[in-house]
Amino acid sequence: MYTLPAGYPNDAFAAFDFLKTKKTLANEDFIVLALVESIGELFYEILAKGIDNAEARSLLTHNAAEERGHAHRMLKALRLRGAEPFELPPVAENPFFAMAPTEVPASDELFGLLEAGEVEGDLQYHRWAEGEPNAEVAQLLRLNGVEETRHCERVQQVKALLSAA
Numbered sequence: 001m002y003t004l005p006a007g008y009p010n011d012a013f014a015a016f017d018f019l020k021t022k023k024t025l026a027n028e029d030f031i032v033l034a035l036v037e038s039i040g041e042l043f044y045e046i047l048a049k050g051i052d053n054a055e056a057r058s059l060l061t062h063n064a065a066e067e068r069g070h071a072h073r074m075l076k077a078l079r080l081r082g083a084e085p086f087e088l089p090p091v092a093e094n095p096f097f098a099m100a101p102t103e104v105p106a107s108d109e110l111f112g113l114l115e116a117g118e119v120e121g122d123l124q125y126h127r128w129a130e131g132e133p134n135a136e137v138a139q140l141l142r143l144n145g146v147e148e149t150r151h152c153e154r155v156q157q158v159k160a161l162l163s164a165a
């Protein structure tokens with residue numbers, strides 16, 4: 001199993017908070033970010049599983065798939081930087097897996113946290129893009145950012161679907 005760089009908490013949300021303290025991402029931070037995004041995929045999948053409404057479930061599964069895409073984009077960024085390639089491990093071998101939730105019950109509180117988290121994620125990706133010297137890598141960071149706002153929009157749609165049910 002990949003060992004997190006020194007200083008990183010082994011909870012994905014706390015690790016993302018730690019990444020936010022960095023103006024510029026080092027190569028190892030891109031690996032951590034990919035692993036955090038991979039847990040994001042798992043999180044949305046677990047949330048989707050507990051929801052009966054098919055349309056809401058498909059919106060959340062779409063978010064899950066894009067979080068996986070975000071992980072792969074960060075590994076592509078690593079390659080563009082000329083770093084040693086890194087392969088995304090199966091989720092059970094992700095160093096954040098042990099602290100990841102096994103159940104994610106839907107609630108308005110959770111949806112509110114997700115909306116805020118996704119919007120903040122967008123802003124944060126754009127901040128990292130500002131600090132990134134490689135233009136192609138900066139563009140990949142921005143692409144992830146823009147999609148985080150779309151995730152927020154899908155969560156809002158899910159909330160509306162469930163409250164209309």
Ligand SMILES: [Fe+2]
Binds near residue numbers: 040067144148
């Ligand atoms: Fe993401």
Ligand SMILES: [Fe+2]
Binds near residue numbers: 040063118121147151
């Ligand atoms: Fe997201």
